[in-house]
Amino acid sequence: MTIARALTIAGSDSGGGAGIQADLKTFQELHVFGMSAITAVTAQNTVGVQGIYPLSVEAVLQQIDSIGLDLGTDAVKTGMLFSPEIIYGVAAKIREYAWTNLVVDPVMIAKGGSKLLQDEAVAAMKNELFPQALVVTPNMPEAEVLTGMTVRTLDDRKEAAKRLVDLGVKHVVMKGGHEEGTSQIVDLLYDGSAFVEFPSHKVLTRHTHGTGCTFAASITAEVAKGSSVIDAVAIAKNFIHAAIEDSLELGAGHGPTNHWAYRQRLNASAESRKKGRLE
Ligand SMILES: Nc1ncnc2c1ncn2[C@@H]1O[C@H](COP(=O)(O)OP(=O)(O)OP(=O)(O)O)[C@@H](O)[C@H]1O
Numbered sequence: 104m105t106i107a108r109a110l111t112i113a114g115s116d117s118g119g120g121a122g123i124q125a126d127l128k129t130f131q132e133l134h135v136f137g138m139s140a141i142t143a144v145t146a147q148n149t150v151g152v153q154g155i156y157p158l159s160v161e162a163v164l165q166q167i168d169s170i171g172l173d174l175g176t177d178a179v180k181t182g183m184l185f186s187p188e189i190i191y192g193v194a195a196k197i198r199e200y201a202w203t204n205l206v207v208d209p210v211m212i213a214k215g216g217s218k219l220l221q222d223e224a225v226a227a228m229k230n231e232l233f234p235q236a237l238v239v240t241p242n243m244p245e246a247e248v249l250t251g252m253t254v255r256t257l258d259d260r261k262e263a264a265k266r267l268v269d270l271g272v273k274h275v276v277m278k279g280g281h282e283e284g285t286s287q288i289v290d291l292l293y294d295g296s297a298f299v300e301f302p303s304h305k306v307l308t309r310h311t312h313g314t315g316c317t318f319a320a321s322i323t324a325e326v327a328k329g330s331s332v333i334d335a336v337a338i339a340k341n342f343i344h345a346a347i348e349d350s351l352e353l354g355a356g357h358g359p360t361n362h363w364a365y366r367q368r369l370n371a372s373a374e375s376r377k378k379g380r381l382e
């Protein structure tokens with residue numbers, strides 16, 4: 104049996120909804136062996152970020168080497184990278200190990216408003232990581248910072264996606280979670296030549312902590328298994344939708360999503376198909 108492997112390079116979220124914790128839960132749910140290199144430890148829960156403790160560049164790179172020199176990986180996801188120094192180091196390691204299945208979630212600000220990426224790190228991300236990326240998954244505020252343009256409408260998002268592809272990114276998924284005044288959310292995939300829309304209804308909930316991490320981790324897991332990017336995004340969209348819809352109602356603020364909801368739904372439909380055959 105071949106086991107697909109995925110590595111997440113991201114921050115730790117003590118609250119378990121975002122960051123490394125969300126990524127590893129997602130990898131596991133999608134039957135991918137998950138590994139991690141932690142960039143920063145955050146003290147965090149559903150009401151906010153209480154502390155950020157970045158690791159040294161040496162500590163981050165040593166974790167990556169531990170994986171690169173032994174276990175290897177089929178795909179890599181980056182999340183909270185915090186500083187330009189960490190980005191330069193991570194980008195060099197990804198180049199060194201020739202890891203081409205790279206999904207970059209350009210995490211900048213937590214739901215509660217805390218900065219997870221220093222301002223001076225944006226240029227490093229664009230110059231060092233984007234040219235190596237198979238997929239980049241900005242939300243609308245991140246797309247604005249990355250392109251310098253206002254991103255409100257679907258047409259804005261199309262233009263922003265084009266600008267990101269111009270930086271060397273192979274596929275952009277412009278997430279629509281921040282679109283206002285709509286009952287639908289459309290995530291937009293662009294591969295440099297065509298746009299594919301992934302629509303869903305908007306779930307009315309405050310429990311959306313870590314949606315971006317979970318979505319990008321699902322893409323990473325599927326790419327690790329050998330899926331095309333378009334198929335990976337389709338599964339990721341279903342995974343995150345189930346995780347948001349079947350929420351766990353934890354914490355007093357923006358609660359985490361339900362990482363086992365997708366599997367539970369798959370099991371339930373397999374069960375009812377089996378029952379149908381037996382009847
Ligand atoms: N209320 C919602 N209902 C349904 N899907 C949602 C909702 N909010 C977000 N999503 C989905 O979750 C994924 C992440 O989208 P979003 O734009 O919220 O990213 P994000 O802001 O980076 O997430 P976060 O910063 O919370 O981790 C997308 O696939 C989006 O369609």
Ligand SMILES: Cc1ncc(COP(=O)(O)O)c(N)n1
Binds near residue numbers: 114116122210213312
């Ligand atoms: C360690 C870490 N990584 C990423 C996020 C973004 O998730 P969100 O925007 O939902 O807070 C986070 N809060 N913490």
